Amino acid sequence: MEGEKVICVKFLWMYQVVEDDRRIAFGQLKRFAWRELQLATDNFSEKNVLGQGGFGKVYKGALPDGTKIAVKRLTDYESPGGEAAFLREVELISVAVHRNLLRLIGFCTTQTERLLVYPFMQNLSVAYRLREFKPGEPILDWNARKRVAIGTARGLEYLHEHCNPKIIHRDVKAANVLLDEGFEPVVGDFGLAKLVDVQKTSVTTQVRGTMGHIAPEYLSTGKSSERTDVFGYGIMLLEVVTGQRAIDFSRLEEEDDVLLLDHVKKLQREGNLDAIVDRNLNNSFDRQEVEMMMQIALLCTQGSPEDRPSMSEVVRMLEGEGLAERWEEWQQVEVTRREDYERMQQRFDWGEDSIYNQDAIELSAGR
Template structure:
């Protein structure tokens, strides 16, 4: 049987295959093999990366944490995955790599000399690992390097003088290492440098400072570069998928009128699609949830109920159904949540699988989090269910902080969650923290310091300035995060009226402050915790107090919070907090004495007047 194609159809097919050819002939299989070799050396003992498959034609199609451009791997973001291996020299075979981020792991061993051959590398972040040995002099051959961050390792020896040959370097952070010797003078002209907590020749008693006055946290310095690379890659890849999709749909649209992204009776005429997020039909949602059975309800939020569901391919999902999207803010909340989660991709943020729209329905579909929420695990456990031990609570604190930092520092425009609490932190099968419920989140332009809205959120978690003025900023999220830390440590709610019976403060924050002043740590920690690390508990509590200061200007940014959770810069900030708290208590005590004296004087006057009257 011969298949005859019209010339116009042949041209269309050839046009469709052109972008696919760019993948086929750029040797993506070589890069895939390199990535597998790299992952093996990194030692992913926790099996966090599960979708890297050497049998796939290209890592650019579906591999997580990999960003491509024109069929080439240009970015690897493998931060905070708990890797315990080494950095393989084979990484230098990724000739087009622009960004390599391996911060916050437990990698060790020497730094590969071969990285000096990566001519396109611009951003290298190996912070907070256990790398040792010297900085390779070969790295001076990186002509395009702009950000080099090595803080928090065990590097020794001197800084290679040839490193000053990298003329385009914008950021150099070698702090918290065992480096010694002279600092090449040219490096002090780097816009952002940090040589603190080393044995290098710098400091107030020497001619050169150890840190530049313009230094900013690493995340902010890199965010624009990473976002630019990611955005360009996503756009290119989306165009490729769009071309393939329409080619495939070309001959099917006439036969299958009920397929995805085709006009369907009962579906909203508004066509909404973001990347690879799937659009479901209402019938699929009804089948998945047993027609939205009340027995499948697993939660209820501000705009609707959440149901447990199973798709036809046996994928377990959570289905959020907006009950009345015609109400003020209802449809806007739907569109906002779809848009936010489609652009905010992070391992500690809830991933959106798809959505469903009809003339009467707005539905969101998420992965099912089998361990439900942190609030559930702290306070609503059923008999026989597993609670949260201290290492898990600490990991939740770190994961949530990383998710919020991503929203605040790496999204452009930045995202404010506005309802930060334990009930909105979900737990996957490994009890990894996943920040959810973006229904109250706001997109904020990076040039705007705050947004004024109707106050929304949960009492006890709402920052005082937001409650009094309606002005929210990322610092309102920081306050809510601080309260969440207190929930993790104590297991208690942010507001508990039962404490009135014991003549204690209703607000958890005030209650903990009182116990801290009385140094009653054992009365603060959740009684369900059989064992815990006192030093780690103190660290979490100190960070919580810094995050919940009444003035938003005094609260740290989430990037600083992430560092302080690791002990970096916490001691200094905590000493300042204790001084302010002591001064505040003295002022309060003085005012109380004045009030009592004034009240007693009034009573004396009244007594005199009464005696004279008699």
């Protein structure tokens, strides 16, 4: 694997300046003129908006040769030196080449704008196929969901372990995993958190991500690592199995947990597998594979980052290696935690009218 890192570093500095200074290629990367992307997206028409997030809007477009593209128009680029930082980070992203990572086609910079150009993914995102698909459109069957799980894991493993410097995603979720024409998953938006933050002069790093997907230590300290991505991946697995959002306030109507993680953990303790799996699957799934995926998700979302597996370990577990041992250890920890909680209940003799919320105390305990 060291060889791959050396190749990444060498390739990083390979670029070609073309006579027309509007186009610079880092390897195969193209520098677009603003006018080209303006025409491609019909002047960034709202009707071409594919999505919107913390990094800006994404527009569908088409080049003169008919190639369909997705143009991400970034925000927060008004600071001095922003263009140099942007180009430096674009170089890093451009050398991260893997079948399960969204390939960067090119970029565009002006005094006030920073844009990234990607190939258009005709099957949109995993989140769309889980929750937003239109009547008559195919849903993700169980085999497709398994491919999403393993493909996303391999893409993140590559970012963490085979790129130099390593890239931490910081916003892993079903909406950021796209599907190509063959429903093969590709991880998008990788490197963007660092790309946006690299221009900041403040020592404090702004927390980037989506509530419900953010690891607790990242939320409390602002410090991210590979294990924050592992947490996000675990939540994404729960999305894939259940079809639900990471946060759903409608569950409050049933006096249930708002966070998908807490909701699933409760059902898992009760052994209620049928209530966990997405109803859209119409019972067309392998129960043993669902149990395996749920176990991996719960291992990935442990409260302490040191207890979570690495993405290479996740890949091995998905391939059937080492899960049983890790899961047995997790169960022992959970049993101890539950016993400690029950002893605390008995000690304080909670009453129905207590001002303290027992569920809140349970959730704040070590996981």
